[in-house]
Amino acid sequence: xxxxxxxxxxxxxxxxxxxxxxxxxxxxxxxxxxxxxxxxxxxxxxxxxxxxxxxxxxxxxxxxxxxxxxxxxxxxxxxxxxxxxxxxxxxxxxxxxxxxxxxxxxxxxxxxxxxxxxxxxxxxxxxxxxxxxxxxxxxxxxxxxxxxxxxxxxxxxxxxxxxxxxxxxxxxxxxxxxxxxxxxxxxxxxxxxxxxxxxxxxxxxxxxxxxxxxxxxxxxxxxxxxxxxxxxxxxxxxxxxxxxxxxxxxxxxxxxxxxxxxxxxxxxxxxxxxxxxxxxxxxxxxxxxxxxxxxxxxxxxxxxxxxxxxxxxxxxxxxxxxxxxxxxxxxxxxxxx
Amino acid sequence: xxxxxxxxxxxxxxxxxxxxxxxxxxxxxxxxxxxxxxxxxxxxxxxxxxxxxxxxxxxxxxxxxxxxxxxxxxxxxxxxxxxxxxxxxxxxxxxxxxxxxxxxxxxxxxxxxxxxxxxxxxxxxxxxxxxxxxxxxxxxxxxxxxxxxxxxxxxxxxxxxxxxxxxxxxxxxxxxxxxxxxxxxxxxxxxxxxxxxxxxxxxxxxxxxxxxxxxxxxxxxxxxxxxxxxxxxxxxxxxxxxxxxxxxxxxxxxxxxxxxxxxxxxxxxxxxxxxxxxxxxxxxxxxxxxxxxxxxxxxxxxxxxxxxxxxxxxxxxxxxxxxxxxxxxxxxxxxxxxxxxxxxxxxxxxxxxxxxxxxxxxxxxxxxxxxxxxxxxxxxxxxxxxxxxxxxxxxxxxxxxxxxxxxxxxxxxxxxxxxxxxxxxxxxxxxxxxxxxxxxxxxxxxxxxxxxxxxx
Numbered sequence: 001x002x003x004x005x006x007x008x009x010x011x012x013x014x015x016x017x018x019x020x021x022x023x024x025x026x027x028x029x030x031x032x033x034x035x036x037x038x039x040x041x042x043x044x045x046x047x048x049x050x051x052x053x054x055x056x057x058x059x060x061x062x063x064x065x066x067x068x069x070x071x072x073x074x075x076x077x078x079x080x081x082x083x084x085x086x087x088x089x090x091x092x093x094x095x096x097x098x099x100x101x102x103x104x105x106x107x108x109x110x111x112x113x114x115x116x117x118x119x120x121x122x123x124x125x126x127x128x129x130x131x132x133x134x135x136x137x138x139x140x141x142x143x144x145x146x147x148x149x150x151x152x153x154x155x156x157x158x159x160x161x162x163x164x165x166x167x168x169x170x171x172x173x174x175x176x177x178x179x180x181x182x183x184x185x186x187x188x189x190x191x192x193x194x195x196x197x198x199x200x201x202x203x204x205x206x207x208x209x210x211x212x213x214x215x216x217x218x219x220x221x222x223x224x225x226x227x228x229x230x231x232x233x234x235x236x237x238x239x240x241x242x243x244x245x246x247x248x249x250x251x252x253x254x255x256x257x258x259x260x261x262x263x264x265x266x267x268x269x270x271x272x273x274x275x276x277x278x279x280x281x282x283x284x285x286x287x288x289x290x291x292x293x294x295x296x297x298x299x300x301x302x303x304x305x306x307x308x309x310x311x312x313x314x315x316x317x318x319x320x321x322x323x324x325x326x327x328x329x330x331x332x333x334x335x336x337x
Numbered sequence: 338x339x340x341x342x343x344x345x346x347x348x349x350x351x352x353x354x355x356x357x358x359x360x361x362x363x364x365x366x367x368x369x370x371x372x373x374x375x376x377x378x379x380x381x382x383x384x385x386x387x388x389x390x391x392x393x394x395x396x397x398x399x400x401x402x403x404x405x406x407x408x409x410x411x412x413x414x415x416x417x418x419x420x421x422x423x424x425x426x427x428x429x430x431x432x433x434x435x436x437x438x439x440x441x442x443x444x445x446x447x448x449x450x451x452x453x454x455x456x457x458x459x460x461x462x463x464x465x466x467x468x469x470x471x472x473x474x475x476x477x478x479x480x481x482x483x484x485x486x487x488x489x490x491x492x493x494x495x496x497x498x499x500x501x502x503x504x505x506x507x508x509x510x511x512x513x514x515x516x517x518x519x520x521x522x523x524x525x526x527x528x529x530x531x532x533x534x535x536x537x538x539x540x541x542x543x544x545x546x547x548x549x550x551x552x553x554x555x556x557x558x559x560x561x562x563x564x565x566x567x568x569x570x571x572x573x574x575x576x577x578x579x580x581x582x583x584x585x586x587x588x589x590x591x592x593x594x595x596x597x598x599x600x601x602x603x604x605x606x607x608x609x610x611x612x613x614x615x616x617x618x619x620x621x622x623x624x625x626x627x628x629x630x631x632x633x634x635x636x637x638x639x640x641x642x643x644x645x646x647x648x649x650x651x652x653x654x655x656x657x658x659x660x661x662x663x664x665x666x667x668x669x670x671x672x673x674x675x676x677x678x679x680x681x682x683x684x685x686x687x688x689x690x691x692x693x694x695x696x697x698x699x700x701x702x703x704x705x706x707x708x709x710x711x712x713x714x715x716x717x718x719x720x721x722x723x724x725x726x727x728x729x730x731x732x733x734x735x736x737x738x739x740x741x742x743x744x745x746x747x748x749x750x751x752x753x754x755x756x757x758x759x760x761x762x763x764x765x766x767x768x769x770x771x772x773x774x775x776x777x778x779x780x781x782x783x784x785x786x787x788x789x790x791x792x793x
Contacts, residue, residue, distance in 0.1 A: 042527070043527040043530065043531060100775060103779065110526075111526070111527050112394060112527060112530070113778070113782075116705070116709060116774070117775065117778055119705065119774065120706075120771045120772075120774035120775040121771065121775070122702075123698075123768070123770050123771025123774065124767075124768060124771035124772060124775070126767050126771070127764050127767035127769075127771060128768070130761060130764035130767065131758075131761045131768070134760070134761065247697065248538075251531075251534065251535055254531045254535075255531075255535065258531065308546065310542060310546040311542060311546065313538060313539075313542055314538070314539040314542050314543075316535075317536065317538065317539055318539070320535060321520060321521070321535075321536070325520065
């Protein structure tokens with residue numbers, strides 16, 4: 001019995017908790033992509049840079065607060081800096097819409113052209129970020145690093161295996177729950193949310209029934225900016241902030257959005273967790289896990305790892321390709337908010 | 338190949354830019370830029386063929402370039418016999434097993450009728466097949482990677498002249514493109530963009546981590562060259578004679594024989610570098626012209642017309658009985674193959690293969706900016722885009738430094754903002770690229786040299 005609990009703890013510590021926090025970050029990112037896709041109708045390649053930009057502004061404000069000795073004690077200072085980051089990200093999104101995307105929307109350009117345009121935006125934002133903070137890795141998490149250390153857990157329960165709980169992971173999961181609840185409540189219950197859903201379902205019909213498209217677009221950017229900034233900051237808080245990483249992150253984010261069914265917010269969230277868990281589960285070495293479960297004679301000699309961690313990245317795409325082949329519309333039928 | 342006035346202007350501007358750089362920064366710099374420009378132009382032609390002719394999006398440029406690079410290694414590197422001895426049989430067995438597995442899956446797909454059964458059966462067969470193959474494969478690769486890890490640790494190549502790899506690289510990239518195309522070409526264009534982008538990442542990560550094949554992140558250095566080495570040139574009689582003849586007026590003015598010899602030695606060292614680069618430029622230029630010629634021929638042929646018809650109106654082309662899926666696959670493979678040729682040339686020019694150097698920003702998106710800026714659907718436009726953007730990519734750094742110094746000239750030289758800006762000069766090129774792409778898409782969406790509308 002103890003062995004069984006030990007094995008579960010191993011799994012919790014190395015697979016489930018990291019998977020939940022990484023999945024939350026992906027889900028928030030994918031939700032942003034989904035909103036742009038459903039309302040503005042294009043694949044926004046600049047979304048990764050939007051996340052990075054939000055994280056960067058949050059970091060700048062964190063530094064400012066740290067220099068002023070303002071902090072939250074046990075919690076990271078980044079949390080008070082986050083609203084400023086969100087504001088800046090929203091402004092960036094609105095500016096990019098006003099000066100770039102709006103023109104093509106009015107022209108009714110095909111989605112591919114808009115995707116190309118978003119690549120241009122990606123380059124510009126990328127350059128701004130690099131010019132402001134360079135390309136070095138930045139660690140900006142402060143406060144208490146662990147809520148529960150592995151040693152404490154061992155002492156508390158008397159088990160062989162420790163369970164470490166990083167505060168960044170808990171914060172990530174809590175903020176995600178909060179934000180997701182709010183977003184879905186907004187979409188389902190408020191009038192504005194309903195008008196957004198109507199707009200994404202059928203633009204012409206929505207216009208006929210008197211929905212103001214500019215307002216819908218404005219609110220979309222509000223949501224997208226918030227989601228992107230929070231996702232980017234949480235990712236940076238959990239790992240560390242590196243401007244180049246976000247370009248790579250855009251691919252799993254897209255994969256999550258598509259796997260869940262692009263255009264479907266619920267699908268995007270599920271997709272985020274699917275991608276995160278499969279990345280971690282496929283590349284995790286299960287040796288320790290089986291050590292507790294199997295009798296000694298059957299103990300595995302190898303690492304029992306399906307793929308080496310080098311291929312973490314490839315996993316999300318393999319899943320993407322498989323889903324697209326078997327069920328092109330994604331897990332949940334997409335295209336409608 | 339008849340150019341109109343506008344195209345001649347574009348060409349002459351480009352030529353004069355290179356001459357300008359030659360006089361200001363030296364001919365060596367100018368030739369380095371030119372070589373990369375030509376390679377970029379070949380990449381853009383590859384992308385242009387699939388995107389400009391048929392509207393098939395290909396964001397996997399980076400992956401195909403890497404396949405070309407792999408070809409350069411596998412063709413030119415001498416084989417490592419020891420590695421073959423220890424791991425060859427294991428690799429052979431796993432390869433045969435893989436073929437067996439593929440045939441099994443093929444037959445299951447053909448023979449089993451019910452769809453859900455098919456998926457389950459295929460899934461099981463693939464799972465067990467992979468477990469068995471993995472066993473042989475990992476044993477073999479582990480042994481191969483143990484062979485002299487500091488110098489070898491991989492299978493090596495075929496020890497052929499590297500110039501063959503340009504063709505082989507095309508086949509490698511085309512082969513990968515065929516598989517990708519079979520899987521993904523039915524998707525809508527923006528999905529296809531994301532999928533190709535992702536698959537190219539997978540290709541690069543395979544090259545990065547399969548050390549038995551490509552040496553992975555340990556890189557392969559010291560590849561053979563298709564052109565002479567500088568050191569050999571400096572010692573050969575005929576080359577010294579040429580340099581002396583070229584600079585005879587300059588040398589005759591120097592009376593002191595000792596000083597004359599010193600000047601001559603310097604000239605020979607400079608000259609050998611330039612001569613090597615010139616040789617590369619010539620080789621690349623020939624490849625570019627050949628590809629350009631055939632690409633143009635194909636564009637005005639009935640096949641090219643059909644491609645345009647498919648691009649402009651897929652439904653009616655389909656109604657006319659054109660097999661769109663097949664044609665899309667063909668053009669995707671051709672485009673990727675040309676990119677693969679460029680990839681092999683790139684590695685040939687560098688003389689080394691560094692899988693970790695393949696990054697999407699530099700090797701996929703910049704190439705796309707080249708195509709869009711130059712003019713998709715027009716081969717000359719694509720070449721021009723490749724030249725202009727690569728030229729700007731290199732030359733924007735000195736220009737930015739100059740501009741920052743002008744604008745901050747009023748500031749204290751140790752001013753923090755000024756120093757920070759000077760530190761971040763390399764990043765201004767991304768800003769420029771983004772701005773150029775946005776401006777072109779807004780005000781000249783067909784590119785600098787747009788596609789010619791043919792009424793025939």
